[in-house]
Amino acid sequence: MLKDLFEYAAVNGKIHAMLGCRMSPQDFDQLTQAKDVAEAAQTLSAGRAWGPSLAGADLQQIGRVELERLLYAGLAREYDKLAAFASKGMRGLLRALASKVEAQQILRFLRLLSAGRPSDFALSLPQEAMRHSRVRFEALKARPDYTGLLEAAAGTIFEGPLAKAAPKESQEFDYLASETAVHAAYYRAVLESVAQGFQGEDRRRLEEYFLQQCDFANIVRIMRLKKHFQTPGEQLPRYLLPFGSRLKDKYLKELVQTPGWDEAMDLLRRGPYRKVFRQNQSGRIEDYAFGFGQPARAQLRRGRPSAFDGVAYLEIKENELKNIVNVIECIRYQMPPEQIPSYLTPIY
Secondary structure: OHHHHHHHHHHHHHHHHHHOOOOOHHHHHHHHOOOOHHHHHHHHHOOOOOHHHHOOOOOOOOOHHHHHHHHHHHHHHHHHHHHOOOOHHHHHHHHHHHOHHHHHHHHHHHHHHHOOOHHHOOOOOOHHHHOOOOOOHHHHHOOOOHHHHHHHOOOOOOHHHHHHOOOOOOOOOOHHHHHHHHHHHHHHHHHHHHHHHOOHHHHHHHHHHHHHHHHHHHHHHHHHHHHHHOOOHHHHHHHOOOOOOOOOHHHHHHHHHOOOHHHHHHHHOOOOOHHHHOOOOOOOHHHHHHHHHHHHHHHHHHOOOOOHHHHHHHHHHHHHHHHHHHHHHHHHOOOOHHHHHHHOOOOO
8 A cells, every 4th residue: 555655646746747737728818819720839839738749840830630640649648658657557547548549539430431431531640649559440441331340449349349339231320329339348448447456445536437427428428319319218228338426227217218408407407416517507518527527636636646646637638638629620710719718628
């Protein structure tokens, strides 16, 4: 136990140093004022948060694709920085978390397959971010269909779940079922790495953290399907993750069977996550993600050093990058600066 505490103290010290380099609200305000992608890149390069990721780049001529490639490569290096200080169990968890990029690219292919354009697929992340991937995405060029995806994913955590979701000969491709399979494979790998690499309070906190992520993912799925697809309640369960923390069977069944958005929101404000859903009256279910992450961010700053610190930090950094990418997209389409914040996810 004492050995773990010393290891976590080293990671915690590194994390707090890295937290000191994150973007501030003022930095984001300045970024939204950029007139084009090149000016946005120059703004980012002047800061401590993402400046190192852009070192050596031609910022006068840089485009959106190259800028995002460099930023995602920088995020991949954040994993390496933490791994250099981490215990064996933490390194295993970091490897499981890194499979998120594989999941993102598989989902991207599935969306194109659903749209009838699977041949358009190409990796949207730099090779540096994909260097640990075991999915053979290059094989999709030769066979851009579901069978080709199964071949590309052979031997990985995604093969079995994707095979179960594969359309039968007489069935149409069900994108939502395949999407659920990918997310379930990712969370199963993460939860297994926690069970194998940790014990005691560290294991309990990590499992609770990821299981609550699954709860929120299921809430988002239910609300999206109700609002945008009017999916019948009896069909919803097949699109939910098989993991969770506070959404017990009876409550989840009641949430699934509510007739519409307003009724479901009323139930959420009275349910196990009522503190989160009573905070505001947002029109987008995704906006409540900030409330789910608040306890983790608070613990990062005042709790004892633990394996949880690295996980919480990486989530903060990933959300920061997502907002940067959204700002860049808004700049590309000449969105008025004062409107850009409405497209960002709260991270402070």
